[in-house]
Each structure stands twice: as C-alpha cells, then as structure tokens.
Amino acid sequence: MSTISRVLGMFLKFIYDLLAKTFPSEPESISFFALSIIISTIIIKLVVLPINFSMVKNQKKMAELQPEIEKLQKKYKNDPQTLAAKQQKLYKEANYNILAGCLPMIIQMVVLIAFYRVFWEPSKYAFTDKAFFESINKNFFYIDSLEKVDKTMILAGIAALTTFLTSFLSMQTQPAQNEQSKSMMRSMMIIMPLxxxxxxxxxxxxxxxxxxxxxIFTVIQQMITNAMVSKSVSEEVK
Structure with missing residues (x-):
C-alpha cells in the first residue's frame, strides 16, 4: 500500500508541477494544489472507467437473468447439481462473469486508502520538501488550506450527498432482491452518507x-453508463 501511495503522490506532484509551469500565477480562489487534486482524481477515474463499465454491465446482466434464475431454482430445488449446471450454462450463454463485479470495488478501495495516506502525510508521499509544501498556497474557495479540516462541514455535507447519489444510481443496476435484501440496501444507502x-x-x-x-464523476458516469449498458445487455441476454 505504501508503494501505491508513493506512486499516487508522485502523480499528484507531477500534475502540480505541470500546472505551475504552464500558468504564470494561481487563481485567487483556487490553488494549484486544489486543481492538482481535481485533475488527478478525474484522470484516475478515467483510467478505471473500462473496469467500471464492465462491472455495471455485469450487474445489469444479472438483473436481466434473475427471472430465469428464479425459474431454475424452483424447477431444480431438489437437485442442486443440475441447478448449478443449468445456472452455469445460463451464465455462459449470457457471457456473465461472477467475479467481474469484485475487481472494480477492490481497485477503488485500494486507491481510496492509498490517497488517504497521501493526504494524511503529503510531505512523505507527494511533496517531500516540507518547506516547499508549507509555502505553496493550498486554498480552495472558502477553505484557506486543504491540509486542514473544513470546520464548516460544507465539504463533508457535499461528500455525503454525492455518496447518496452514487449509491442510489448503483442500486438501479442491482439484480432483483427479496424484501429483506432491499431493506438492507436502502438502509446502507442512508447509513453510508451519514x-x-x-x-x-x-x-x-x-x-x-x-x-x-x-x-461527481461517478454520478455522471453511472447515468451515461446505465443508459448505454441497458440496451447492450438486453440484446446479449435474449
């Protein structure tokens, strides 16, 4: 994890240096440090976009296949071996990969934890020259330094709201669930933002x-991806 944090830190520093060399001066309301965070985040999201697209496509396929799976479960409820074989055949015909949904979540968690370490110790992973890091302007609109906690909690509120939106859109691609599972997912959709x-x-x-x-990137991505994937999946599982 430390190695990944160092790589992300170097990337963040690279974006900062590029901005500093390209533009003669920083905007008053937003520092190059803030811009480097925004730009590096978008680039990383773009890099993992194909993986996320694959995950959403897989989830949509499962949602489309769920009625057929339920029919098989009822028909072969007393014959687990035949049920497993029939499900595998159904998955193969629909080109559904059970493991494809795990990889994107693992990658996102690894990147999140690695970036957390970068921002927790920026002088260790990104700006190794402590004096330089202390000297650069790190403001972001009303926040005087992104190295500090936002006491107004405005940014935390926006983070919570956008987390809710990503969870809500993600639920649209989930396979059909029983009432207990749906209730649990709805609870998580509220608990996680809080x-x-x-x-x-x-x-x-x-x-x-x-x-x-x-x-924000994920919300836009999911809205576009959900629309693109729905048609593609419907055609594949017919």
Missing part, C-alpha cells in the same frame, strides 16, 4: 475534495 459526513469532521479537506470530485 458515516461519510461524520468521518468528515476529522478528514483533511484535500481528501474530502478527492471524494467529492470522484463521486
């Missing part, structure tokens, strides 16, 4: 900015 808001009290503003930008 948890992010609560944790935001102690997070550096830079990490929250990364989270917000990533969520």
């Amino acid at each position: 948890f992010i808001f609560w944790m935001g009290r102690n997070f550096q503003s830079g990490l929250l900015l990364y989270w917000v930008v990533g969520n």
